[in-house]
Amino acid sequence: MNLSLRFNMSFKETRRWLAAALAFAMIMTSAAGVAYAAEDTVTSIEFSYDSDDYDNNTSSLKTFVEDDKVNLTVFANISGYSNKKEVTSDVTWKSSNTALVKVEKGVLTGVGKGTATISATYKGFTISIKAASDYVYDSVTLMQNDGITAPVSKDIEIGQPLAFALNGTKGSNTKTVTTDAVWSTSNSAVANVDEGVITLLGVGTTTITAKLKGKSDSITLNVTSPYKSITIDSGASGNLVQLEIGSDDTVLTASAAPKTGGTEPVTDIAKWVSANEKITTVKKGVVTPVSAGKTTITVSYKGVSATIDVVVRAAYQSIKLSPEKEYHMLLQDSPLQIKAEVQDNNSTITTVTDLAEWTSSNVVVATVSKGLVYPKAVGTTKITASHKGVSRSIEITVYPSISELSIDSETIDGYKDISGDLPKVMATTFDGTKIDVSKIVVWSSSSENIAMIKDGQWTAKALGEATLTASLQGYKAEVKLTVHVKPLKLIADVKDLSIILGKDTPLPTVKVINEDGEEEDVSSRIKWKTTSEDIVIKETTMKGLDVASLTLTATYLTKSVSVKIKVEEEIIKLVVDPISIELYPGKTKSVKVTGYYKSGKQISLGSKMNWEVGNSGVATVSTTSVKGVAVGTTKITGSYQGKMVTVPVVVVPKLKSLLLSSKSVQLSAGGTYSAKLQANFTTGSPANVTENAVWTSSKASVATVIDGKITALSKGSASIKATYAGKSVTIRVTVK
Template identity: 30%
Template sequence: MTRLLMLLLGFVVATSAFGSVSVRAQEQISSLVLNKNELSLEVGATAALTATAVYVSGTTENVTVKTEWNSGDPDVASVYAGSVTAKKEGKAVITSTYMGKTVIVNVDVTKRVRSLIKDKQLIELRQGQSEQIKLTAYYDDGTSEDVTAKSDWNIDNGSIATVVNGNVTGQSSGSTSITAKYNNQQVTVPVYVEIVKRVDPEKTQVSLLLNDTESVKLFATYPDGSVEDVSDKADWESDDETVADVIKGKITGYGPGQATIKAAYGTKSTTIKVDVDQAMKIALDQQSLFMKKNATEQLKLVATYPDGSSEDITGRAEWSSTDEDVVYVIKGKLSANESGEATVSAKYGNKTVTTRVDVDVPRRLELSKEDLDLKTGESEQVTLQATYADGTEEDVTGQAEWKSDSAGTADVSGGKITAYKAGRATITAKYGGKSVSLDLSVDVPTKLVPSVKAVNFQAGSSEQVTLKAVYVDGREEDVTSRAEWSTAAADIAEVKRGLITGVGTGATTIKAQFGTRSIAIPVSVGVLKTLTADKTLLILKKHEAYTIKLTATYTDGTSLDVVQDAQWSTSNANAATVEQGVITAEGAGEAKVTGSFGGKSVTVTVQVDTANKLTAAPSMLAFDLGETKVIALTATDGSGVSKNVTAEAEWKSGDEKVVQVVNGVVTPVSRGKTTITAAFGGKTVSIPVEIGVVQSLEVDRKFISTKKGQSVQITLTALLSDGTKKDVTDQGVWRSSSYKIVDVAGGWVTAVDSGTATVLVSFGGKTVSIPVEVDKLKYLKTNEVAVEMKKGETLQMKAVATFFDGTEEDVTVEGLWSSTNIRIADVKDGTIKATGKGKATVTVTYAKKKTTIVVNVVN
């Protein structure tokens, strides 16, 4: 019974199997499809192939395991159940066969890229500028290759820059990134085109009238400090084109209202506020204004439109003051700071209106008397009235400063004048920056008037001269008989009660005195031969006086000083005046003073405060920003007398963007060179100025030897033209000749990879370089130079690098290991594995040094 059951079970199984085979046999294959037709692999990499059978019935089946797989060159690429393994560099053909259908796959095996190195860490370009990136592939076998042209290059934003085989060209302002791929490695390089530090408009606020236009420039400041007008390159837009629109910085007002203009260049942008109005006229509520010191006042600006309406536009106008030390203005609010006068302007669109502001300044001063006649011992009170810009008047007698130019004749205090002795004086009152004066006479007629100004006759002749005294009240009196008459030379002319008689040939002076007044009448008796002065050139200082000696020589050989008798005149009273030969210097300049007597004349050239020589100390300036210097100016006149004229000279800077100068005080603005000019008394002198000019650069390290991964700080010192030294490490522009070897920023040098490079740093137009060595080895050694191994055995080697500074370092892992025959001995990170019988050489390379180990593998 058991045997029967077993036979029955076997029959059923056989029948079932036969039925299954019959069903599958009825399925006919149409095609065999692989998921890939080509493979690119690096040595050691694997890839999975899948095979799919497509039957005539339209059904499909994954037959990867059932397919027969073969490699045309197993040493290059092997295959098992669709899994392809790359063995060594080369090409191989993988064949897959199933139910009579065959498909091939081409396999390209390349060396494995251990690293992909770029020679540029970042690229900064201007528009239209190009720069080349070089890519180097380092393989596991220790070789390297320039793969720039073989790599796949891509850029994130092609509108900013383009890249072709590593050649990058800037197209427009902005930043993007370039990616280069080669085999299993890729690198990224940031790109900056026309990247600016900031953008600044020429104006941040513009006021326009309807249909008016105004052009505003846009300036871009780059990281290196250079500035460029980018108005035509920038993107301009308005947030309300019905109010104002803009094209390349030219703003046009189209309708009343406010708009914001945005100017963008690269990644930076700025805005300009625009007010557009259709005002026909603008007016201030006050045309003139009087203010007290420390007081404030609000001005109102009103615009009137075509429809007759008006609007307060005080807050929208541009306000300015001609003297902010006197009056400061902001949005129409005035602040009086000190006594003086200033003009305040309000500008709206193309219209401007002004108002005059006086701070504690009277328009005029008036004395209660213009002149005064007193007797000795008398006193009289004089009052001073100040009239201000607002029409108000004030008695400022007690507040004024009073002064007499002749205190011996008369003195004054609080306007009360007291006469002491006969004579004349000028009384002056000062208040609020203005002054007024009166003429005072004490026991003196205003003037004495002779009937003749000069007498000329022959010896023996006589002439009667009458004398009148003219007083302050205008009355006249004949005082001929009461005056005191005298002659300077009785042997030439005599005088008695105005009757002059010629005695002998020559010239003299008849003097008439009445009270404290006197006059002189020149008298010429006989023939005058020559007239000479003791000076033909006179050099004086302001307010200095000199009495000329004038000599008349007659035909009889006699001579006489006739300075008091001559007639005197001046060509320039602003420079010098003359009275009876006394020349008084009044102000800087030149005058011709002429003395005439007896039909002859002589001229004296008078120079007042003129300079023959002008010198500056120091004659040259060199210093840095943040300091100020003072130049002293000395003028030497024709007589050799020197005077400090620093405060009186006219100063000018050749370039106010470099330095500014006021009364000899020099203030630096920026680094550079220029010339300061000082002018005085018709002479000029120039002083060269250098601000922060770099003579040379110094670094505290002339040479750097370091190791990969370490950082070293370099200090940069600038020697300025004034001899001072300054640490400019943070201000220098640092760069590396090879960023794949060393990187540098702010003076910090970081070793990236072994090799040599140069660090360069620039500042103030000067550049200095520092050679850098990274991982420079003296020699490289292994713990064994020859080993014997058995097949399948592994052995750990050790590589030690000795640097030039004497230090040692285990570089077993960092080194690049290779074998001349991996079928005999393979190596990785110093671990040698014996793979077959024979001899091979294992090489370890580090920092351009290498050493070898001979490996003998036995059974």
């Protein structure tokens, strides 16, 4: 093959495209009037290809490695049809040697030099054709500028020019193909290449390769520097450059020492790099501080480099803004002047309001210039002042115009020396919207002897009342602060309380015991709270929403007390046992109470009745028992779900002994004797219990007895017994 073949091949692709288009048109034309059945009978298959792709001398298709591809088309002859069916994409393709020629859907690609057999199988028919693959060039060779073949390796110094050409040879013909080749470098840090032109970048070794149509050639470059070293001069001793943010730029110079001796200034032609441009930047040796930190500056020139450390510090310790906390202002307010001061490392304070850089995070809300803040719209923004590496921000909130002020609380309770947060203040805007203006109102006290206001809190100073007033834009809202005696303890009238599900029940009564010993009902000033969702607390009542056991906490000033609440079904009846109680002093008797729900269920309530006794001098009552104290009568009263029960209580003295008026008596038949019975009690007070005792006769035929009166009936003897309070005594009666 001669080079004219490559020229002819430039037309080859065009002819191939035209042939393919013509074949496609013929197929489409013939197919337009033909509809093949899904199960047509194939009688044979045949190849179709561009005649320019076939070499008659070798009787094979010709392909070239990494060059144009060859297209094979397969047509099937169908029984009963004169037109052929194109089946290329349905064919099973195979190459006898894929290391030489590959085939995919009829497209042949040259891989290596040699011949392979390409076969196509369809519907039981197989056809084959030879395909020869070759290289466009037998070899490619790197050439130096002097026309001499490039060596395997070459030593060169950075700065020296270097370029290669690439020749492609086929047989005895050679052609320059430099621009057609693909050039690459194995180490881009040492050198890069563009169409044979080499740019030397750093010291080291790299391999330059030119590749074309499956052939390649390469050269190894050993790159060195023409200089021994390079140095950086900062104008100061040591290898450290120290800068401050906002200070003037520092100029570094660089000198390179050639291997031949001497030095050369290379500041303007060397490459300067900052390791962290957020700290410093550098250009032609000029270093500019950006922010505080430590970094390095590196200079490099023709394979030599040097590095110097750079430290950038803030010029000041800190910056302070006045006002320094969040600030709240109205849209129609005059601009707010913020003052900025800095403290340097010598603790000297300097005002830098006009020198600082001021920014607003939301210029829609407010703008700022030299610390002067202009409110522009309702919202919040952050105003930041920055100066030489230090910065500080303040949050600015802009409020709309208002038409009314209001405070949820009407009164505040406190005691001497206690402090509390001022109440929330709401404002009504032009469109009726409610906004919280607590941070922008100005507070005053009608009597600073009673209550003082400072930093959003009130402090009670003395007993009495003071009116606290919140003012804004000419509008005012007031709350009354009452300073009480210091509370010591809160006491609720009940510890446990049952309430009926779904019914409003009054909140418990709460009293406070003050420091001066006085008791005071503070029920109307109590704040009730609970963590349960099964109850609703109203102003003076509560309502259970579901059966539950929960705790209510009452708070007054700094004291609190808890009440256990049980939300349950309604109880329709209470039954107490016993219905009356009699006992001795010092003795105890239990009381049982049974409750009956609407559903018919029962519950024991003795310990939940909140018992009270009418006279604690006669008896006392605990959760489930009564104890006698002294002889007398009283009653205990308890309630549950508003239903009351009362149990009479009688405390009687305990009997010590019984004494009859006589131990024996003699009577004649028909005679009588009135015996007297005396009861001696532990209280020391004897009593005549003759009529209260039970009298019996051991022999009624001899003598009978009624309320101590003995009547003799016939001759004989009998024992008369008197029984009282569990004790008995007898008298011997003899009838003559």
